[in-house]
Amino acid sequence: MLKIRIVKRLNPPKYHAFLVPILSVVISLMIMGLFLWARFGKFEKVVEAYREMFSWPFIFDYGLPDTISKMVPLLLAGLGLSVVFKMKIWNIGAEGQLYLGAMATTWGALFLFKNVENSLILIPTLLLMGAIAGALWAFIPGILKAYLKLDEIVATLMLNYIAAHWLNYLIYGPWKDPEGYNFPLTAVFPESSWLPMFGESGIHSGVLIALAMVVLIYFLMYRTRWGFHLKIIGDNQTAARYSGINVEKNIILAMILSGALAGLAGGIQMLGVQHRLQHGFSPGYGYTAIIIAWLARLNPWAMIVVAFLFGGLMVGSEQLQIMMRIPISMVYVLQGIVLFTLLASEMIFNYKIEILIPRNGGEKSWR
């Protein structure tokens, strides 16, 4: 008699950390392929679309600089989220925190310090302003969570809308460029505030800041006692309190750090890419960062790779939009499917199917 049963894995093997994300991306591309197939009607077109999508963003002379400049905010916001996700605090407000960073940087560049010519002083100051603004925006739900037990998911999500409308108010209202033909955007920043480029490559130096932050977050999370404390809080808050850790203080600190990185991402986007604040400057970096943090399993090094690939995905789909007339919404659909399959495969891979063959006395199991 054959017996089949589903058993929970007690100790999932380490290679799952790589296998699961890769597999879920592959599965999502297959599901997405069905959508594309339905649209084009021809299978060859789907292959062509994927070829375009996966070559253009990674070729130096074409989409690569673009890919990298999209990777920077994704990486920074993802890093920030990994800090709070580690302690099971679900900040989904990176988008709003990023807006706040962009707004604060714009405020500095266009109004507060518009007469400062020295880039060496100006740029760090502006980026710091962005980081502080993002941190403040995350501090609000942080303190509400820590002391009033207010659900941080709701609070951070709602603050996203507030940030988005506040930004719209500014660019449609007081900050609108008087010479902008009534478009919702601000004037261009003075050039002294622009992030330097690497020669003619089109890649701005913000990527170095992002990589430095990877090292910093790695160090904080894995090499300091504070990082260990966050890990303890994430696993068992009661045990954290019992170990003498101030849980409330650390929730707030982690939220501040998380928001600061998202704010920094917004600031870098302003000074490195846009050079002005405008409507829709972020195609949902803050939300995509959630997926990136998860796909990288909160590991800072893995996040570089994942953010790069997702940057490529964004650029590739813009290319598709131009070349093959696929609406950009399809990309968001794809991203949604990736997250969905990722979560599903996490679940599935935590279980295994055991097939018992009692007669042979042997017990086989796989998956």
Added chain:
Amino acid sequence: MLLELRNIVKKFPGGIVASDHVNFDLREGEVHTLLGENGAGKTTLMNILFGLYRMDEGEIYLQGRRVHITSPAHALSLGIGMVQQHFTLVPSFTVAENIALGLKKYKFKVDFKEVSKRIEEISKLYNLNIDPSAKVWQLSVGERQKVEILKLLYAKAKIMILDEPTAVLTPQEVESLFKAIRMIKESGTGVIFISHKLREVMEISDRVTVLKSGKVVGTLNRDELDPRKLANMMVGRDVVLKVEKKPKEPGKIVLRVSNLHALNDKGLPALKGISFEMREGEIFGIAGVAGNGQRELAEVIYGLRKPADGKIELLGRDITHTSVMARIKMGISYIPQDRNGVATCPNLSVAENLFLKDQQGEFLFNLKDVVRRSLRRIEKYSILTPNPNFPLKLLSGGNIQKVVIAREFENEPKLIIAEHPTRGLDVGSMEFVYRSLLKARDEGKAVLLLAGDLEEIFTISDRVAVIYEGEIMGYVEPDPSNLEKIGLMMAGVRDA
């Protein structure tokens, strides 16, 4: 034969065989006790019978007919009822409402008059003394248990499973429970009584089946019962729970607690003016039925709970308002009762859990270093783990407790608070805990032992106080001849 379990096998993930070809039967009108240590598989077996667990192999026969029990509701419809260790009553409902909850008879509107009348009849018949209109939260633990039993009698259960019913009762309440059990069995109901307390088992059982690590060791009839024999069967060897103890040499005062008041989680007074002193090199046992302020006392001294009033001094320093971190640094160690929920992080590794409170290197942290340093502790406390990076949750209860003890003892404590330190452990681990606590005492540490198990208190304490509803009822010598006296004090009678 009322009930027969044949060759029951239940395996849990991780290779634990909780039930290994167990045979068990029950006649009408008898009390058949399942005796065994914690983790011997008693509750597992009963959960299978009650439909909470699915068995891997085996057969169940009810009055000679084979049955496949799929859920507790199904079990109840077959006349099998169970009073679990954690009661399943709605505290804000009355007794009658609680009992009506489980009735299939009323589809839409409950006839509470009828239910109350039946309750009163049953209550009178079995001498349970339950008022159907009383709200459950107003009842004592013993009375709540009787409501649970009444629920089963109301449903006309033919088989009644009582899972460690005496664990939460005072000796007086146990007596009254036993009276009820005797009445129930006279009416022809079969009772399965689960316990690991020999004295009670001797008193109430008609037959005893002893389980040890999932296997049946043997079944004895009433005339064969003998405590020594049962103890031997339970543990498979002569237990010397008389741990050797040197005469005590108390030194200077370590902890002084004066007029301590505190609230429990519900905001009700849990400690009502507790005062005592503890010296170096002594084990001070506080006996009491669980839930009389022991946990709150431990938490207040450790700093997890703010006292409402009173003063705590450690080695002459007022620590009433200091943080947990400060108290850890000053040398207070705490072994909480809930080792999985409070004392450890289940998903972190053994090594990380061994250094959860480590303060070495205030800022920097190196996991490799922690793993390296953990090896010595793993060896010294003989923690059975494949490697230091193994997730803690996969260890057995005894080994998890060893991890907690290793961490708390290596923190160079002046004071060790041990709250039910042996709950759920096998005898081997129990002995380990006792020896560790005694060793700490001999090294001049003060040990505050909070436990409900009198044997535990008597085995290792130098001095014993009894706590009842947040007050110390009095002090007794740790001597078995004082058992009766302690029982009365645990039930709230003050030291005469």
